[in-house]
Amino acid sequence: MLVIARSELMQLFRNRLVLITSFLSPVAACVFFVSRHELFSDLGSVGYIAAVVLFTVAAFGVHASTVTTLASRRQTLFLKRLRSTPESDVGILSGLLLPLIGLALVQVTVILAVLSWVAGGPAHAPLLVVAVVATLVMMVGLGLATAGLTNSPEHAQVTTLPVSLGAVAVTNWVGLTGTAELTVLKRLLPGGAATELVLDAWNGGAGFSESLLLLAPTLAWVVVAVALAARFFRWEPRR
């Protein structure tokens, strides 16, 4: 697995287009939000900025990159090549996605650290860690599922939009309006409960165990995504 991850990381840094679209663009958007933190915390809260930062990176740096990477590796038959070795399917996928997830974690950590420095830190750091991990896992799962419906890297530019934009939109909706109204709907949408978890973790005010219940919808999306991926994911191009 690690040898695949190492080669994937090398490829990532050699492909400027992927580097810019998947990593530099989300960072630029996050820098904008953090630099205007006073404006956005007035609109919502500092927790809202943290949620937007997390979901921007998760949507474009993790979900879209996962789909593009897998579609590209499938199209070039690289996935089939890797399956010609003793490496397990889980090992192959983990190796391919580890660099994306690792980079996203570093991005989120650095940006949130800067946000803490300029606007004050989270009320419950451990809860924030749980929220970040759950969000990234959910977006990886949704990425696997979307990759099953994506024929090529070019096609990924279309197929990633519903989840990526949808999750960011839900984050903004929940972050700006809270969950006092339409509570169930907001929590059941992908990213809704995770956003509320980030808000609780950063802004405080909710109990730790009460907030942990918000993990359930996020984990349910993971289960749904993995089930969809198991049904639709293909290792070779459609003939």
Add this chain to the structure above:
Amino acid sequence: MTSTPVIDVDRLNLSYGDFHAVKDLSFQVGKGELYALLGTNGAGKTSTLEIVEGHRRAGSGTVRVFGRDPRDRRAVRPRTGIMLQESGFSPDLTVRESVRLIGVLSRREDRVARLLDVVDLTHKAGTRVSQLSGGEKRRLDFATAVYGRPELIFLDEPTTGLDIRSRDALWDAVDRLRADGSTVVLTTHYLEEAQQRADRIGLMHRGTLHREGTVAELTRALPATIRFSLPAVAPTPPPPAARRPDGGFLVETFALQRELRALLDWADARAVELRGLEAGPTRLDDVFRSLDGA
């Protein structure tokens, strides 16, 4: 086959919807053999090969490689090298990195430099795969397939796109591997390669194994041929010579030497010149062409 077969396929079936791609296919490949699986386009050999390689699930029937299910990658793949029909390399990795990656994953021991030397890609070691020619990619593919001298090697169209020098080098490398005891399964459209190299050949047609055996066994079933033409004033040769539509004559015989001698005697006795005389045993091409009428 005296020892336990390396590959054992028994009543294999595979369908794509209503299309029955592989029908009740059975064959075995023994240790150290070079078995060529040949067939017409759409005969089902790629599907068969993919199942035996473990890339595809069988519809029904059993397939065993080293006595195991070929989908048991952890058990089978460390002993198996696979040269795919198409590239399957990452364009942004270099030649050296590609060989090292697949080599390390194969769990076999070897030196990247040795393999690059075998396939004459040492001078391209630092070149990205995206910059290789088609032939160079095939050689890279071969290098990864034989990394660590696997016990079983699948070669799917190995010489497509290779120049004659690269072909010779590839077959020399295969010969060395076989000398070390490796078993080889080959598919190719170059029938002369199969005729020269294969210990046994399986001929697939419309999803079934139509014929199987050594080259001698396969060609024995079809007659050898003598072809010639005659000057306009020459007498008609005796049977079994038969006139062809182009005006020449064709003799089909299972006793080539006897018929050829009889024909030469007939021509000598009449002082007739046999123009463009060609006589030869049945070739694999003839066996292959005979499939179309099957």
